[in-house]
Amino acid sequence: MNGTRDPKADFLTIYKDIRRPGADKLLAWLASTDFFTAPAGAKHHGAHAGGLVVHSLNVWSRLREITLRDTIDGKAILDLTPETNETVAILGLLHDVCKAGVYHAETKRRRNPETGVWEDYLGYMFRDPLPLGHGEKSLYQITRFMRLEDHEALAIRWHMGAYDAxxxxxxxxxxxxxxxxxxxxxLHEADMCAAHIDERGTDE
Incomplete structure (x- = not known):
């Protein structure tokens, strides 16, 4: 999904796969936050405006590929059922909703590696007004509006894998x-592929 022309439009199109009660209210809440303009982090992958929605799309794309790669009774899955498509959309698009409202643009100083001159640049500082944890916070925010299946809740809670505190x-x-x-x-594999392959070198 890297290089997509309109990440928000792509997100909204894929979000239509989520049909369970409360999905519309969850989307309205996301739209009321900085989710569609926020970075994916203060450093490293996606540390730029809009990086969070691009990362979410990349995770969705990778997760869909991984799910299609899996086999059932030794036969490759040729397509996903509507229920599985819904799970892939939920996990890919919503696993990092905890990052909305936590990265704040600030002017920082750094030494230019080419000239050696100190310069101002626009960066991000992390300040979380609701420090519940990472996967835990995404779970809390999603389930305020929409029910998750047990396997979806487990995947979102532990999507950081061994990097979880x-x-x-x-x-x-x-x-x-x-x-x-x-x-x-x-989901953990999809998240790592998105961050370390698809978004490598996308910090600013």
């Missing part, structure tokens, strides 16, 4: 979640 002290819950449903490792 909770996994640093005890990997048992992460391992149990991955054992419970393949959607946990599918």
């Amino acid at each position: 909770a996994a640093h002290t005890d990997l048992r819950d992460l391992s149990a979640a991955m054992d419970a449903t393949p959607w946990v490792w599918r």
Whole structure:
């Protein structure tokens, strides 16, 4: 999905695959935030205006590929059912809604590597008004408006994999979640592919 001409329009088109009650209210809430203009992070991948929605689209695209790659009874899946398409849309598009409203544009200073001269540039500072955690916060924000299936909740909660702060002290819950449903490792793989392949070098 990198290089898409209108990420917001693409997001809204794919979002139509989410048909469960409350999806419209969730989308209205997203539109009331900076979700469609926010960066994906303060540094590294997607550290630019609009980076968050581009990242969400990239994760959706990767997750769809990964899901199609999986097999059932030894036969490759040729297409996804409407229910699976809905899950892929939910996980890909919404796993990082926790990042809305937390990256604030500020003027910073840095030394130009070519000239050695100090210069001002527009960067981002992370300040979270609701520090619930990463996957936990996305879960909270989504389920304020729309119900998730258990496998979707587990995938969003643990999509950071071993990078999740909770996994640093005890990997048992992460391992149990991955054992419970393949959607946990599918979403984590999609997230890593998007960040480290599709969006490599997209910081500003």
